[in-house]
Amino acid sequence: MATITYTPDNVTLMSARMGAVPQEFSDQILTGVKTGSAFMRLAKAITIAKPETQFTHMSGVGAYWVDEGARIQTSKPTWLKLTMRAKKLGVTIPCTKEHLKYSVSDFFELMKAEVAQAFYRKVDAAAFAGIDNPYAFSVLQSATAAGHVLTKTGDAYADVNEAMGLVEDEDFTPNGLAALASQQREFRGARDAAGAPIASVAAGAPDEVLGLPVAYLANDAFDKGPIIQIVGDWNEALYGILGGIDYQILTEATLPSIEASDAPGEPFSLAERDSIALKATMEVGMMITSDKAFTVIQR
Numbered sequence: 173m174a175t176i177t178y179t180p181d182n183v184t185l186m187s188a189r190m191g192a193v194p195q196e197f198s199d200q201i202l203t204g205v206k207t208g209s210a211f212m213r214l215a216k217a218i219t220i221a222k223p224e225t226q227f228t229h230m231s232g233v234g235a236y237w238v239d240e241g242a243r244i245q246t247s248k249p250t251w252l253k254l255t256m257r258a259k260k261l262g263v264t265i266p267c268t269k270e271h272l273k274y275s276v277s278d279f280f281e282l283m284k285a286e287v288a289q290a291f292y293r294k295v296d297a298a299a300f301a302g303i304d305n306p307y308a309f310s311v312l313q314s315a316t317a318a319g320h321v322l323t324k325t326g327d328a329y330a331d332v333n334e335a336m337g338l339v340e341d342e343d344f345t346p347n348g349l350a351a352l353a354s355q356q357r358e359f360r361g362a363r364d365a366a367g368a369p370i371a372s373v374a375a376g377a378p379d380e381v382l383g384l385p386v387a388y389l390a391n392d393a394f395d396k397g398p399i400i401q402i403v404g405d406w407n408e409a410l411y412g413i414l415g416g417i418d419y420q421i422l423t424e425a426t427l428p429s430i431e432a433s434d435a436p437g438e439p440f441s442l443a444e445r446d447s448i449a450l451k452a453t454m455e456v457g458m459m460i461t462s463d464k465a466f467t468v469i470q471r
Contacts, residue, residue, distance in 0.1 A: 180275065180276040183275065184272065184273060184276070185275070189421040190418075191418070193416060193418065194277060197277075197281065201417055202288075202413060202417070204284065204285060204287075204292070208288055208292035210300075210389045211296050211299040211411070214387050215409035216410050218256065223414065225258075226255050230249065230251055230252075231249060231250050231252045232249055234246065237254075237309065238255065240257065256457040256458075256459050258455040261295065261298075261456055263287065263290035263451070264449050264450070265286055265290060266445075267283070268446075269446055272421070296393055297394060300389075300393075301393075301394040303394060311404065311468065313463075314464075314465075314466050315463070320335075320338045320464070320466060322334060322335060322468070322470070323469075324401075327362075328362035329362050329365070329370050336384075339465060342465065346404060346405055347406055348403075349387070350389060351381075351386055351387075352388070352393065359371040399468055400471055401469040402469070409465075410459050413457075415454075415455060420450075420451045425449060426440070
């Protein structure tokens with residue numbers, strides 16, 4: 173992690189093109205990541221202070237991951253020693269060259285929300301669906317391994333109830349639901365066998381479906397992939413954030429993951445567009461401790 177050796181309010185971005193994001197803005201961005209990420213809202217946070225961290229976790233009965241590629245079987249509840257490895261996540265955001273004239277503080281005040289959104293979308297895509305995933309784990313991978321993948325029937329009550337049942341059959345307790353934003357309408361209109369609404373909406377609190385708090389994601393969170401809902405015991409999904417955020421200002425790069433609206437299919441060239449780009453990186457650890465604690469509902 174880089175160290176700041178200047179006063180961010182008095183130095184322009186042109187003079188400080190790489191380093192650590194100032195602590196004030198790093199903290200705000202990380203808060204935005206944790207509140208914006210559906211995975212982080214549902215999962216259990218642990219404290220990590222180094223790239224490879226060992227910690228203890230209370231297991232139930234079944235097969236548990238204790239490390240990448242290492243799984244053990246337990247026949248009774250027990251404390252497990254687990255290993256989480258932090259991976260570097262990077263996001264790149266184009267902006268105009270005019271930003272080079274901004275002070276470092278003014279630049280990150282302007283960009284902090286966009287940086288947080290880029291990070292939490294990347295975290296959710298990797299953790300839920302395994303998209304561009306540096307980890308050995310994802311919720312979809314675990315649910316698939318456990319045989320807990322359902323196809324949507326059109327009856328939201330039956331779908332969520334069955335998803336919960338698969339988790340409960342494995343002696344886990346469902347305690348949260350992740351869903352695409354498009355599912356809100358269906359949840360609001362759904363009724364159980366007695367005709368009662370399955371959704372509860374209250375100001376200032378997360379929506380609930382069959383008693384499960386819901387964390388919604390953007391409809392394109394999984395690149396229009398098949399996942400629409402995930403039910404789980406989120407005590408078996410863990411994450412940790414290591415340190416703050418580093419940045420670098422790019423001026424000559426070509427960005428293959430970004431395309432201009434007037435040139436579809438073509439990589440974004442900063443030089444040709446007279447632009448710069450902010451590259452930000454943070455280190456995040458993530459692991460799923462038991463495959464059987466999750467059910468995925470697909471289209």
